Amino acid sequence: MSDFIAMGGYGAYVWAAFGFAAVCMVGLLWQSWSASRRRAAELEDLRRELRPRAARARRPEPLRPRRAENGS
Secondary structure (H helix, E strand, O other), rough: OOHHHHHHHHHHHHHHHHHHHHHHHHHHHHHHHHHHHHHHHHHHHHHHHHHHHHHHHOOOOOOOOOOOOOOO
């Protein structure tokens, strides 16, 4: 087992490289998860903001007759 860990004298380099790669992968996973949660919250905020506008846009105002502007 110790021969496997030593890897012919290159064990320190190999295991350090594996450790660095694992830390990078975990960091990227955390960053992606965090960005996804932020974007989902931002999307929900935008949807809440736009829903009342869409409801107002669907209700047209009643038509009112225009008055003549030239005084006749």
